[in-house]
Amino acid sequence: MINRGAFLLNDVIDCGGCHTADPSKPFAGGVKFPIDDAGHFVTSRNLTSDPATGLTLTEDQFVEVMQTGRDFSNPGQVLLVMPWPNFRWMTTDDLKSIYAFLKVLPAQSNVIAADDKGPAAAQGPVPLPSQYDEGEETRSLPPATATDPIAPPGASNAVPDPGHALLGAAIMPLAYSKMPSFSKRSAEEQESFGRGSYLVNAALCGDCHTNVGGQPRDLTPGPDFLKIPADAYLTGGTPYTVPPALNTPLMVTRSMSQNLIGTSGYFNKDDTTYLAFATLIGTLSHADDTPPLSIGWPMPAGHFRNLPDQDLMDIYTYMKILAEDYDHTGQVDKLTQDPARYCTSNADCQPDQTCFVDTSSDKSVNNQCLSTTCTADVDCGACQKCTNGACQAPSSTDACLTTGL
Numbered sequence: 001m002i003n004r005g006a007f008l009l010n011d012v013i014d015c016g017g018c019h020t021a022d023p024s025k026p027f028a029g030g031v032k033f034p035i036d037d038a039g040h041f042v043t044s045r046n047l048t049s050d051p052a053t054g055l056t057l058t059e060d061q062f063v064e065v066m067q068t069g070r071d072f073s074n075p076g077q078v079l080l081v082m083p084w085p086n087f088r089w090m091t092t093d094d095l096k097s098i099y100a101f102l103k104v105l106p107a108q109s110n111v112i113a114a115d116d117k118g119p120a121a122a123q124g125p126v127p128l129p130s131q132y133d134e135g136e137e138t139r140s141l142p143p144a145t146a147t148d149p150i151a152p153p154g155a156s157n158a159v160p161d162p163g164h165a166l167l168g169a170a171i172m173p174l175a176y177s178k179m180p181s182f183s184k185r186s187a188e189e190q191e192s193f194g195r196g197s198y199l200v201n202a203a204l205c206g207d208c209h210t211n212v213g214g215q216p217r218d219l220t221p222g223p224d225f226l227k228i229p230a231d232a233y234l235t236g237g238t239p240y241t242v243p244p245a246l247n248t249p250l251m252v253t254r255s256m257s258q259n260l261i262g263t264s265g266y267f268n269k270d271d272t273t274y275l276a277f278a279t280l281i282g283t284l285s286h287a288d289d290t291p292p293l294s295i296g297w298p299m300p301a302g303h304f305r306n307l308p309d310q311d312l313m314d315i316y317t318y319m320k321i322l323a324e325d326y327d328h329t330g331q332v333d334k335l336t337q338d339p340a341r342y343c344t345s346n347a348d349c350q351p352d353q354t355c356f357v358d359t360s361s362d363k364s365v366n367n368q369c370l371s372t373t374c375t376a377d378v379d380c381g382a383c384q385k386c387t388n389g390a391c392q393a394p395s396s397t398d399a400c401l402t403t404g405l
């Protein structure tokens, strides 16, 4: 179980990305996340085994957190930033494996500040539904028990489901009725699609690559709470400001999650072969650029590059089939932008770019390369505008910086 947990946390899910403020104390939490414009925030918790400041939840409580979002530190409340709405669909076995791995992490002492959630404190935990109900159509889970979508191997109600292909197929947010040619695909392709779906929907590709008004899903309390917007699923457009400490190593100041399955998305391009995708992930860079730019933070390619070929292939199959088979009529098709490169002088930029440094202006829009030639916004860096044939840095009040395209 520890090995399975290590695989999930090192290769698939970047828990540490949010739960590590100080790289010398991995998984010790302390990253502050603003949750509104009024100054309210939550802080990621210490997941290490430190008895005083670390994870004190029992295994059952941990599973409950992952499946319902229950915030044991703030009674009656729900976790707001923690992506439990994705993790809840993992098998209980996988959740327990993650717990087993966390329990053997070296203890790191790190006191976590209390949250200040403001009005959002009113939202309580959400029981795990017995059916998948976050997408375009509601589906039953295999086998349909509320707490354990797929029983552990050897249990009396176990369904053989290697790679969780059945569960993955059930938790796919889009409607199969809008994929008329899917049923004509071979059994192998459909299984690969299901396994890929389990990885994608647990690995959070969706949450980063889906954006409606700055959110990956509907977070307004009410009947549609947690619903994933089918028209925007995996069409990208979420901006990320790269933490200053990473500017120089990555030479990126701002990035934008890319359109993956929309009509003009990455996986709908003719030259997106498995090899091209595997090279992008494996080299952590856009090999098609000269010189190749590193892939923009926070895309966890450094995790995905550790995946066995078969898993990466399943993810590719999942994306490619959605790109090809799903009827995109009415779906948002975003022309997403490449990362804005970080610079301190023109020498850091491409030959046809200049370095924008205006010390009087807001830091968040400073130190970025601007192209001197463009025909549309899509030719510019993330959130930049093409104005009179040249890219322009956004103003610090530009909505794109917070809610994206």
Ligand code: HEC
Binding pocket: 013, 014, 015, 016, 017, 018, 019, 033, 042, 043, 044, 045, 047, 055, 056, 057, 062, 065, 071, 072, 073, 078, 079, 080, 081, 082, 083, 087, 098, 115
């Ligand atoms: C997008 C950032 C993000 C990711 C990714 C993330 N977390 Fe969290 N997590 C948080 C934040 C922030 C909190 C606490 C506050 C909140 O969300 O309201 C939290 C809270 C938790 C808690 C509650 C701890 C307690 O003491 O009550 C657990 C357990 C947890 N995370 C485990 C995980 C695991 C395991 C993973 C990976 C499978 C993970 N998190 C991935 C941001 C994240």
Ligand code: HEC
Binding pocket: 199, 200, 203, 204, 205, 206, 208, 209, 240, 255, 256, 257, 258, 260, 266, 280, 286, 294, 295, 296, 297, 298, 299, 300, 304, 315, 337, 338, 339
């Ligand atoms: C934490 C957020 C995050 C997660 C999780 C994430 N991505 Fe990304 N992804 C990004 C960002 C930001 C970019 C833009 C980086 C760039 O352009 O260099 C990106 C870029 C990409 C690209 C490059 C597309 C292009 O046009 O060059 C691909 C392909 C991709 N992601 C696939 C995936 C897949 C598949 C998963 C899940 C297995 C995933 N991403 C998970 C944030 C994320």
